[in-house]
Amino acid sequence: MKAAVLYEVDGEPTVTDIDVVDPGADQVRVRLAATGVCHSDLSLAQGRLRHQFPVVLGHEGAGRVIAVGERVDTLSVGDHVVLNWSPACRECWYCQHGEPYLCERAERGWHRPHARLADGTDVYPGLGVGGFATETVVDAAACIPVPADIPLTEAALLGCAVLTGIGAVRNAARVRPGESVVVFGLGGVGLSAVQGARLAGAGRIIAVDPSAEKAELALRTGATDAVEPGADVAKRIRALCDGRGADHAIECVGRADTIRAAWSSTRRGGHTTVVGMGSKTDELRFNALEVTHFARSLQGCMYGSADPAVDITYLLDRYRAGELDLRAMVTSEIDLTEVGAAFERLARGTGARTVVVFPDDSE
Ligand SMILES: [Zn+2]
Numbered sequence: 001m002k003a004a005v006l007y008e009v010d011g012e013p014t015v016t017d018i019d020v021v022d023p024g025a026d027q028v029r030v031r032l033a034a035t036g037v038c039h040s041d042l043s044l045a046q047g048r049l050r051h052q053f054p055v056v057l058g059h060e061g062a063g064r065v066i067a068v069g070e071r072v073d074t075l076s077v078g079d080h081v082v083l084n085w086s087p088a089c090r091e092c093w094y095c096q097h098g099e100p101y102l103c104e105r106a107e108r109g110w111h112r113p114h115a116r117l118a119d120g121t122d123v124y125p126g127l128g129v130g131g132f133a134t135e136t137v138v139d140a141a142a143c144i145p146v147p148a149d150i151p152l153t154e155a156a157l158l159g160c161a162v163l164t165g166i167g168a169v170r171n172a173a174r175v176r177p178g179e180s181v182v183v184f185g186l187g188g189v190g191l192s193a194v195q196g197a198r199l200a201g202a203g204r205i206i207a208v209d210p211s212a213e214k215a216e217l218a219l220r221t222g223a224t225d226a227v228e229p230g231a232d233v234a235k236r237i238r239a240l241c242d243g244r245g246a247d248h249a250i251e252c253v254g255r256a257d258t259i260r261a262a263w264s265s266t267r268r269g270g271h272t273t274v275v276g277m278g279s280k281t282d283e284l285r286f287n288a289l290e291v292t293h294f295a296r297s298l299q300g301c302m303y304g305s306a307d308p309a310v311d312i313t314y315l316l317d318r319y320r321a322g323e324l325d326l327r328a329m330v331t332s333e334i335d336l337t338e339v340g341a342a343f344e345r346l347a348r349g350t351g352a353r354t355v356v357v358f359p360d361d362s363e
Pocket residue numbers: 038039040041059060160161
């Protein structure tokens with residue numbers, strides 16, 4: 001099996017032969033059809049998020065089940081699945097209290113080698129998925145079955161960007177019809193948040209990103225206005241929203257300055273939901289008066305505050321109804337040898353979603 005293996009922080013993903021282990025009793029082997037390249041892959045590659053090496057990154061995948069472990073009774077060989085990088089255990093305190101996206105054991109698959117190099121070295125699956133490879137082995141709980149007529153290249157996006165972006169709007173911000181929404185950062189997650197705002201019936205939907213190409217994509221998929229970032233961006237957004245500010249800001253960048261701008265662009269009593277994964281050393285400042293005076297709220301959101309088992313069904317319904325445009329978000333399709341180039345595009349902020357498409361997709 002071929003995989004884009006990363007041997008060290010800041011290394012170059014290198015296509016290498018790996019041997020994926022046989023599935024354990026509760027695991028399945030999946031042949032990947034498509035895996036999206038997500039900003040978190042870049043954060044892992046650059047060491048901002050920690051992981052064990054060597055690693056096969058790629059956590060936004062979809063494919064077909066090709067073998068099942070002896071205790072697996074929920075999946076069969078041939079099933080089409082979307083992979084879930086945060087599978088809930090259904091037993092911990094968070095799972096028992098309706099917050100499976102905060103599951104204490106969601107990372108259980110991240111630290112377990114799933115393959116070996118030719119010399120016997122253990123290889124780890126990125127965020128438990130290991131999607132930049134022709135095959136992987138994951139817990140059955142990390143597989144969400146999808147109907148066979150859904151194209152797997154589009155379905156892959158449901159596993160991270162779309163679930164996260166639309167979930168932030170629906171489950172965390174709980175945008176209501178007619179409300180105004182501003183989205184900062186138009187990668188796969190931000191563009192999904194724009195579509196989520198449209199699906200929620202939002203009134204004004206303002207998209208903020210320095211890339212004209214991505215702003216154009218946002219306008220095509222649901223944004224009513226595009227605004228360039230800059231020092232006075234919050235003031236310009238408030239002006240567009242009757243001088244008061246937006247009801248909701250969705251921050252998909254993960255930087256203190258954009259979180260601050262997002263918060264300042266909302267009205268008194270407005271809500272900011274932060275989805276972007278930031279760094280420990282990037283500090284956010286508020287003065288003690290403005291917190292109460294503006295009565296705004298600021299919340300973080302993990303994995304779209306979603307339960308993928310439920311939310312992916314909702315997203316598939318919207319897709320089938322022609323209300324969710326997954327195709328528009330895919331700006332390049334590549335093969336495994338081009339993962340490094342896709343990381344460079346992500347670092348430069350060009351293009352929306354790049355998807356690694358595997359050749360045996362038509363099987
Ligand atoms: Zn992701």
